[in-house]
Amino acid sequence: MPSMSAEELKERLTRDLPGALAPARAKAEHVTNGSAAPQTDPPAKPKKGAEGPVDLLATNDAIVLSERIPDVVRYVRDTLGYTFLTDLTAVDYMADGLIELIYRFLHLDGGPTMAIKTRVPRDRAVVPSITPFWPGADLQEREAYDMYGVDFPGHPNLVRVYMWDEFEGFPMRKDFPRQGDKYIEEEDEA
């Protein structure tokens, strides 16, 4: 049963597609220290916020440069054999000004899923489309466009899929105005 860990994937990518992996972040060292601290002493749960703010961007998965996404996805499908794209979704990290796209693949022989990620700035969220060679990504890219406003150049029909065409804004972005009566006072404070 095929099973590829994130480290293995990163090794393969560095070997076969040089330059595809995004350079490591400067904060990475601090992150490993931060995450190592609670492991040494698991029973004593550190107080919330005691070891500084949590680094939301810390991840073990392979992070790919956004312009290399088509190459990497082709490599994952044709060379590694992960032929089923189960998920293509996005996360909005508003504080860091980033939108992260997550491509999750499944091998049809079984085994765990495998993820690759890419990060683009929120104000220029552009990722090349993989729909031309992977039609299964069509609706999922349209959904990411509809909810998060990610632009996929090369997509044959990039229009809204859930919301109506006249709708303005991207509802799953963190800065989409919260609606409803119970937020009235919070907005006044802010």
Place this chain on the structure above:
Amino acid sequence: MSEDSEIQFELEKQGVFVSTINRFYNWGRRSSVWPLAFGLACCAIEMMATGLSRYDLARFGAEMFRASPRQADLMIVAGTVTKKMAPQVVRLYNQMPEPRYVISMGACATSGGPFRDGYNVLRGIDLFLPVDVYIPGCPPRPEALLHAIMTLQSQIDDQKLNRVRWYGKTEAKDFPVPTFGKQGLKIDGRLIDPVGGLPLISPYNSPLAGEQRSGRIEHPELARFFPIMDDTVELEGPNKAVGIAPEIAIDDLRKRKPEVTSA
């Protein structure tokens, strides 16, 4: 009227059937309320269960779920009405022949329910349609739907031929179909589901109560416990109230801070 009915019942015991044209018409209406086969979310599952043999909607003459609005008398709005679906719901209602009735089934159809503060769910189908019977619940049990059908039947019993509009000469009017706007649904260019502010108030009454809501509080002599029906609430327009809701003013929607009690 009550004396008349007593005489009627007494005569029926003797095997003599006397009826008024009102009672005869209403008996026909109430005994063959055909719903539209139309479900939107999980409430529709309960609606299907109601139609099947265990709960047996056929006992009320309402088992004929019609696939066409042209043959239906009753629209059971069963489930969450998303803003994208709302125009189609209104259009289906407009296609139904009169007399037509609406049951708003469940919390979502009535008020938006748990999705009320979201960006995509209509805050109550009564913003666009005159609703006859509301059912609370999430989702309501089949018994609740049966009770709603019985409530509707008793409402139909109260119809008077000379009072109900559709037996007169006035033609059925189409209800305005909302259009999609940048922020939400619009009617005649006016945003109908604005964000924030007080809960919205339906502009429509049940057809048996005259269809158009006047903007006044109906039956002010009754004590109201639901804040929006409070007669201190001023209306800004037919479906929007002025100011902040009382329960927000007294901070009732948040978790109360535990009161410090000195032991």
